[in-house]
Amino acid sequence: MNGMSDEEFQRIYGRPPRRKKKKVKIYWNRIFIALVILVGIIIGFVKLVTFAVDKISGGEKAAPIAASAAENKKKPDTDKKSSEQEKEQKIxxxxxxxxxxxxxxxxxxxxxxxxxxxxxxxxxxxxxxxxxxxxxxxxxxxxxxxxxxxxxxxxxxxxxxxxxxxxxxxxxxxxxxxxxxxxxxxxxxxxxxxxxxxxxxxxxxxxxxxxxxxxxxxxxxxxxxxxxxxxxxxxxxxxxxxxxxxxxxxxxxxxxxxxxxxxxxxxxxxxxxxxxxxxxxxxxxxxxxxxxxxxxxxxxxxxxxxxxxxxxxxxxxxxxxxxxxxxxxxxxxxxxxx
Ligand SMILES: [Zn+2]
Structure with missing residues (x-):
């Protein structure tokens, strides 16, 4: 049947072929998962960009960036302190x-x-x-x-x-x-x-x-x-x-x-x-x-x-x-x- 065109079918059977309406199955669960992944990627990307901007600007722009920059600035300080303490423990x-x-x-x-x-x-x-x-x-x-x-x-x-x-x-x-x-x-x-x-x-x-x-x-x-x-x-x-x-x-x-x-x-x-x-x-x-x-x-x-x-x-x-x-x-x- 697959090889037969609609015209041939009409000619042989005297009616157009009754095509089964192809049921389109929608996999909602898969779409949902895909959406979640997409949202995740977008959030991740935005965060990455924010982080990069934050690093480059040195926290001098907007207040939230400044706050996170302050955090970033604090971190090396504590790192330095702890390495100093470690040094002290050593000698x-x-x-x-x-x-x-x-x-x-x-x-x-x-x-x-x-x-x-x-x-x-x-x-x-x-x-x-x-x-x-x-x-x-x-x-x-x-x-x-x-x-x-x-x-x-x-x-x-x-x-x-x-x-x-x-x-x-x-x-x-x-x-x-x-x-x-x-x-x-x-x-x-x-x-x-x-x-x-x-x-x-x-x-x-x-x-x-x-x-x-x-x-x-x-x-x-x-x-x-x-x-x-x-x-x-x-x-x-x-x-x-x-x-x-x-x-x-x-x-x-x-x-x-x-x-x-x-x-x-x-x-x-x-x-x-x-x-x-x-x-x-x-x-x-x-x-x-x-x-x-x-x-x-x-x-x-x-x-x-x-x-x-x-x-x-x-x-x-x-x-x-x-x-x-x-x-x-x-x-x-x-x-x-x-
Ligand atoms: Zn002894």
Whole structure:
């Protein structure tokens, strides 16, 4: 039938073909969707043009454009501020003319304390955070002297010698605590003569660590755990202000979690605390410029600070201390000197 014209049909059937009126189906739903898409495109285009005009005009034309331009102007400002803050978090100081000895406690066969499951060793945590402190301080321009940078054993006397020989201005010893029961938190140990400079550093460190977040600030402690008559070796045989920081309890799961979670922030806090101590002591000014000549000495430590080796000898002549206190909580620490 398709091949037949109307004339042929008329001729054959004697009537014009009855054509089915082609029903035009209107797909309203499709039209609606198309319209929505079209409107969307138009709105998008208008917005794009408005945005472009806005950018070019700099917001000097109509009020609404000016308002959005103001928003645009605000955005780079906040971006700049946040990038500045980020920079601040990264490095608070630069060109700091200071020598700091960082001492990660224990090493090699001397594992220090262990976690309750015996899987985690203090020596590793000490080294991990000490290396980060070193990195941060060096970024600030500080000359950092490490007593160890890997899993090696260094005698306590040698650690002091390294700090003294390097003419370090400040000494930071990093450890972790242990206890059989439920004790947690950070503390900082200072020589039992309570020297002001050393105490200042310990206080600053704890304050900064607390700002990052700790389970407890156990405060500045003097002497040796369980016996204030004796001292940690490194506080005793060093000539510069020093303190031994216990970075939480290895026997406390929450302290371990905090240590792992905040190790970067903690290392920045430790570094900043050391630098700020140096500023307050007048070793450097606020811009990090050196104000004093030669090594800074902890004047109030009861040793002759001018010669650390003779001081160490003097101490060596004294009787060995005895720590028999069963209540001593970090029983695996064994680094005292009278
Ligand atoms: Zn230790």
């Amino acid at each position: 608070s100081y630069s060109g700091v003319e200071l020598i700091v000895c960082v001492d990660p406690g224990h090493g090699d066969h001397d594992g220090g304390t262990t976690s309750k499951d015996g899987q985690r060793f203090e020596k590793d945590d000490n080294l991990a955070i000490a290396l980060k402190v070193q990195q941060y301080l060096e970024k600030c321009g500080v000359t950092v002297v490490m007593t160890r940078t890997d899993d090696t054993f260094v005698e306590l006397g040698d650690r002091c010698q390294i700090a003294n020989d390097a003419k370090a201005d400040l000494m930071l010893c990093l450890h972790r605590n242990s206890y059989g029961g439920n004790i947690s938190g950070v503390e900082a140990w200072v020589h039992n003569s309570r020297p002001a400079a050393d105490t200042l550093m310990a206080e600053k460190i704890l304050e900064k660590l607390e700002q990052v977040g700790v389970s407890a600030n156990r405060g500045v402690q003097y002497g040796y755990v369980g016996n204030e008559d004796i001292n940690y070796y490194i506080n005793n045989d060093t000539v510069m202000p020093s303190c031994l920081v216990e970075m939480g309890f290895l026997t406390d799961d929450n302290d371990n979690w905090l240590f792992d979670e905040n190790i970067d922030e903690y290392s920045v806090a430790l570094g900043d605390a050391v630098i700020e101590t140096a500023i307050e002591l007048g070793i450097i000014d606020g811009s990090g410029k050196r104000l004093t000549q030669g090594q800074y000495l902890s004047q109030e430590k009861p040793i002759n600070n001018n010669d650390s080796s003779s001081a160490a000898e003097a101490w060596a002549e004294m009787t060995e201390p005895s720590v028999t206190d069963d209540e001593v909580y970090n029983t695996q620490e064994n680094e005292y000197a009278r």
